[in-house]
Amino acid sequence: MDVKSISMNCTRTEFIGTAVLDTIGLVIAGIDDALLEQMNVGKAYHTIGVFSSRTGAAGQLTAVDEAVKATNTEVLSIELPRDTKGWGGHGNYIVLGGNSVSDVRQAVSIALELTNKYAGELYISEAGHLEFAFSASAGQVLNKAFHAPAGQAFGFLCGSPAAIGLVMADNAMKAAGVNIIEYMTPNKGTSHSNEVILAVSGNASAVKEAVLAARQVGLELLISMGSYPEIPGIPYL
Amino acid sequence: MDVKSISMNCTRTEFIGTAVLDTIGLVIAGIDDALLEQMNVGKAYHTIGVFSSRTGAAGQLTAVDEAVKATNTEVLSIELPRDTKGWGGHGNYIVLGGNSVSDVRQAVSIALELTNKYAGELYISEAGHLEFAFSASAGQVLNKAFHAPAGQAFGFLCGSPAAIGLVMADNAMKAAGVNIIEYMTPNKGTSHSNEVILAVSGNASAVKEAVLAARQVGLELLISMGSYPEIPGIPYL
Amino acid sequence: MDVKSISMNCTRTEFIGTAVLDTIGLVIAGIDDALLEQMNVGKAYHTIGVFSSRTGAAGQLTAVDEAVKATNTEVLSIELPRDTKGWGGHGNYIVLGGNSVSDVRQAVSIALELTNKYAGELYISEAGHLEFAFSASAGQVLNKAFHAPAGQAFGFLCGSPAAIGLVMADNAMKAAGVNIIEYMTPNKGTSHSNEVILAVSGNASAVKEAVLAARQVGLELLISMGSYPEIPGIPYL
Numbered sequence: 001m002d003v004k005s006i007s008m009n010c011t012r013t014e015f016i017g018t019a020v021l022d023t024i025g026l027v028i029a030g031i032d033d034a035l036l037e038q039m040n041v042g043k044a045y046h047t048i049g050v051f052s053s054r055t056g057a058a059g060q061l062t063a064v065d066e067a068v069k070a071t072n073t074e075v076l077s078i079e080l081p082r083d084t085k086g087w088g089g090h091g092n093y094i095v096l097g098g099n100s101v102s103d104v105r106q107a108v109s110i111a112l113e114l115t116n117k118y119a120g121e122l123y124i125s126e127a128g129h130l131e132f133a134f135s136a137s138a139g140q141v142l143n144k145a146f147h148a149p150a151g152q153a154f155g156f157l158c159g160s161p162a163a164i165g166l167v168m169a170d171n172a173m174k175a176a177g178v179n180i181i182e183y184m185t186p187n188k189g190t191s192h193s194n195e196v197i198l199a200v201s202g203n204a205s206a207v208k209e210a211v212l213a214a215r216q217v218g219l220e221l222l223i224s225m226g227s228y229p230e231i232p233g234i235p236y237l
Numbered sequence: 238m239d240v241k242s243i244s245m246n247c248t249r250t251e252f253i254g255t256a257v258l259d260t261i262g263l264v265i266a267g268i269d270d271a272l273l274e275q276m277n278v279g280k281a282y283h284t285i286g287v288f289s290s291r292t293g294a295a296g297q298l299t300a301v302d303e304a305v306k307a308t309n310t311e312v313l314s315i316e317l318p319r320d321t322k323g324w325g326g327h328g329n330y331i332v333l334g335g336n337s338v339s340d341v342r343q344a345v346s347i348a349l350e351l352t353n354k355y356a357g358e359l360y361i362s363e364a365g366h367l368e369f370a371f372s373a374s375a376g377q378v379l380n381k382a383f384h385a386p387a388g389q390a391f392g393f394l395c396g397s398p399a400a401i402g403l404v405m406a407d408n409a410m411k412a413a414g415v416n417i418i419e420y421m422t423p424n425k426g427t428s429h430s431n432e433v434i435l436a437v438s439g440n441a442s443a444v445k446e447a448v449l450a451a452r453q454v455g456l457e458l459l460i461s462m463g464s465y466p467e468i469p470g471i472p473y474l
Numbered sequence: 475m476d477v478k479s480i481s482m483n484c485t486r487t488e489f490i491g492t493a494v495l496d497t498i499g500l501v502i503a504g505i506d507d508a509l510l511e512q513m514n515v516g517k518a519y520h521t522i523g524v525f526s527s528r529t530g531a532a533g534q535l536t537a538v539d540e541a542v543k544a545t546n547t548e549v550l551s552i553e554l555p556r557d558t559k560g561w562g563g564h565g566n567y568i569v570l571g572g573n574s575v576s577d578v579r580q581a582v583s584i585a586l587e588l589t590n591k592y593a594g595e596l597y598i599s600e601a602g603h604l605e606f607a608f609s610a611s612a613g614q615v616l617n618k619a620f621h622a623p624a625g626q627a628f629g630f631l632c633g634s635p636a637a638i639g640l641v642m643a644d645n646a647m648k649a650a651g652v653n654i655i656e657y658m659t660p661n662k663g664t665s666h667s668n669e670v671i672l673a674v675s676g677n678a679s680a681v682k683e684a685v686l687a688a689r690q691v692g693l694e695l696l697i698s699m700g701s702y703p704e705i706p707g708i709p710y711l
Contacts, residue, residue: 001709003597003693003702010698012691014641018699022601026637026695032647035672038657039640052637054562054602054668081636081660081668082429086323086560088291091668093636093660123240127259128291162318162330163263163289166276167251173269183275186318186330191666192428192556194291194318194328198272217249219240221263224247225255228240235238319666323560325528360477364496365528399555399567400500400526403513404488410506420512423555423567429665431528431555431565435509454486456477458500461484462492465477472475 016108019115020232021122022054022085025108029101041076045097049073049104051111052093055084056119058133058156059233060092063114064107065141071107073098075141080191087129088160088194094141120233121215127225128160128194130168130218132211134237136204146182146199153204154181157214158197162186164221165196168214175213178202212237253345256352257469258359259291259322262345266338278313282334286310286341288348289330292321293356295370295393296470297329300351301344302378308344310335312378317428324366325397325431331378357470358452364462365397365431367405367455369448371474373441383419383436390441391418394451395434399423401458402433405451412450415439449474490582493589494706495596496528496559499582503575515550519571523547523578525585526567529558530593532607532630533707534566537588538581539615545581547572549615554665561603562634562668568615594707595689601699602634602668604642604692606685608711610678620656620673627678628655631688632671636660638695639670642688649687652676686711 016025028048036043053060057080068075076095083091098104121132133156138148148154157172159165162185172178184190184197200210215237222229253262265285273280290297294317305312313332320328335341358369370393375385385391394409396402399422409415419436421427427434437447452474459466490499502522510517527534531554542549550569557565572578595606607630612622622628631646633639636659646652656673658664664671674684689711696703 001705003697003705006693006697008697008700010694012694012698014691015695015698022635022699024601024635024637024695024699026641028641028644032644034654035640035643035647035657038654040662048640050637050640052635052668054635079636079660081562081664082319082556082666083562083668085562088318088320088322088328091562091635091660093668093670095640127261161259161261161289161291161328162316163261163287166272166285166287166332167249167263167265169272170265170269173272180271180275183272186316186328186428188277190318191660192319194289194320194330196330217251219243220247220249221252221261223240223243223245224252225259225261226245231238231240319556325555325557325559325565364498398496398498398526398528398565399553400498400524403509403522403524403569404486404500404502406509407502407506410509417508417512420509423553423665425514427555429556431526431557431567433567454488456480457484457486458489458498460477460480460482461486461489462496462498463482468475468477 016105017112019112020119021056023115025112026050027104041095047098047101047104049096049108051108054091056122057090057092058131059119060115061141061145062118062133062135064094064111065139066114067107067110068141069139070110072103073107075144078145082191082193090193117236120236123229123231125222125229126227128222130222131158132215134208134211148181149201152201153207155200155207155211157211158195159218160195162194162196164218168218169198171217172210172214176206176209178206178210253342254349256349257356258293260352262349263287264341278332284335284338284341286333286345288345291328293359294327294329295368296356297352298378298382299355299370299372301331301348302376303351304344304347305378306376307347309340310344312381315382319428319430327430354473357473360466360468362459362466363464365459367459368395369452371445371448385418386438389438390444392437392444392448394448395432396455397432399431399433405455406435408454409447409451413443413446415443415447490579491586493586494593495530497589499586500524501578515569521572521575521578523570523582525582528565530596531564531566532605533593534589535615535619536592536607536609538568538585539613540588541581541584542615543613544584546577547581549618552619556665556667564667591710594710597703597705599696599703600701602696604696605632606689608682608685622655623675626675627681629674629681629685631685632669633692634669636668636670642692643672645691646684646688650680650683652680652684
């Protein structure tokens with residue numbers, strides 16, 4: 001097996017592209033029937049988009065949310081493995097369906113491109129990590145993942161080690177009038193990650209204010225642990 | 238976002254301190270009501286202490302156990318994420334409650350200080366890790382975490398890869414007359430960690446003898462895998 | 475505690491040996507009764523073999539499958555912790571039983587030796603990993619782990635990030651007439667690993683063809699993510 005004989009410029013028809021944080025986007029045309037049955041995502045679609053990353057969840061979900069909104073596709077399943085390449089959080093594994101390869105390919109392409117933007121609010125230090133996301137108008141992906149009311153603003157914050165996440169959540173709630181839509185901890189709603197996660201909804205300016213308040217205290221606490229975070233993307237908030 | 242503008246000397250009122258193994262201790266005064274509701278820890282306390290680490294569980298739990306005993310606080314929840322910064326075990330996320338900020342601050346401060354002691358019995362090699370803990374008299378935290386009978390001696394041993402933990406457990410049981418209070422494996426009681434864990438109770442000298450027997454065989458087996466462990470703290474047993 | 479005083483040449487009676495991927499094999503003669511009770515593996519055997527690794531599952535399970543077939547031993551439990559030393563997959567923790575130390579020792583020794591072979595189909599890059607396994611005739615271990623019909627050929631494929639695994643599974647199913655016996659994802663059947671796993675059965679040449687088709691597309695996609703995989707063993711397919 002001479003793996004070096006394989007080119008990094010993939011020419012498979014399934015390959016769409018890659019993005020930051022070990023993210024890959026793929027499409028399957030005419031998926032095998034027995035496999036589709038096992039996947040438990042219904043049988044409406046035989047063209048399947050798959051999108052997954054080793055690191056990050058909310059940023060990519062926000063990207064996929066916009067991609068699905070912008071195309072003729074539907075989100076079929078969202079799973080968040082315990083990953084982050086040795087760090088305390090999640091990766092993601094998202095399955096989309098569409099009626100044509102071009103629809104699905106367009107959705108996955110948009111999601112890959114937006115991942116490079118929405119993964120910007122990830123901060124990883126030697127001690128832990130923080131992740132933030134914001135959408136002015138949640139679509140079906142954020143609804144499926146976090147029960148975000150469709151059409152309302154959505155905010156997400158997460159801190160690891162988990163104690164930081166709780167203080168971030170408290171600051172977010174005190175900063176602006178927003179509603180809690182999900183609260184997650186190592187034993188509740190996560191894949192045993194070392195995080196406290198809060199997802200909120202409300203009007204756009206309040207949600208953004210809550211997320212920014214969480215980011216400020218989260219960074220101060222993470223940095224108090226003795227190292228500055230790397231920022232793999234470009235912060236957008 | 239210029240993160241370097243943030244000082245490592247945290248001045249937030251929530252910040253109490255840090256300890257080895259990426260441990261942080263925090264306090265929230267007058268926690269947000271909607272958040273408290275989500276936390277599912279009752280509503281008796283509005284001053285909340287939070288303590289968590291990327292790596293280690295038993296050492297920190299033993300530290301928090303003594304801290305709660307020594308102060309006017311109560312343990313509200315204990316969760317053990319799948320973490321260890323890429324290794325095969327757990328981190329921890331512990332929530333305390335108290336009637337005043339000074340009570341909670343005192344409890345978390347003691348827990349941070351004792352973590353530097355009780356995390357001493359952690360051994361991490363290239364291949365796996367071992368962790369041990371001992372308390373002459375278990376309090377409410379060790380009771381909540383491992384069903385340790387209050388007031389009795391408590392011993393804890395853990396080995397990864399898991400096979401080492403089982404041989405350690407067998408040696409512990411054969412070394413002294415102690416009672417098994419918890420037995421955990423990747424699929425049972427853990428967050429899918431690669432460990433066998435045994436918690437025992439009994440009289441203090443028997444429990445200590447059991448833990449020391451486990452430590453001896455555990456170290457011999459871990460070292461047989463080809464590398465010597467790092468010891469991030471100072472062994473105290 | 476001077477750990478450097480302990481030799482890497484382990485002389486414990488429990489120690490049998492080690493293998494690639496942080497694998498260790500051990501035997502317990504006359505296991506403690508209270509511990510055996512906790513293990514929930516029945517009481518037929520008091521001589522217990524234990525085998526576990528930080529990284530890898532299918533390769534080691536295939537090795538243990540042949541070892542059990544070749545000896546007078548029985549598999550008692552199989553657990554797959556979330557591990558891989560910071561990567562997106564599993565380790566393993568397998569318990570065997572036998573009536574004599576020599577039977578169990580022989581089984582574990584064979585399993586360790588075969589692990590160095592069957593772990594050959596593991597490919598770990600900076601971005602993710604792939605694992606493959608093939609047995610011409612599944613025995614009780616592969617039956618217990620994946621419901622492989624005994625005596626039939628067994629094939630296994632796994633890809634991380636999970637999206638790669640799904641495309642591999644689709645290619646495998648389209649390449650040859652095989653039956654799906656297990657389909658696993660981060661939320662289904664795994665310990666929240668970042669993998670899609672497919673196990674198939676059928677006639678030997680079809681199963682091998684399916685696995686090889688999956689390997690080809692899996693390597694192309696993994697390499698498209700920007701780095702070539704390390705191969706810790708020697709590929710055997």
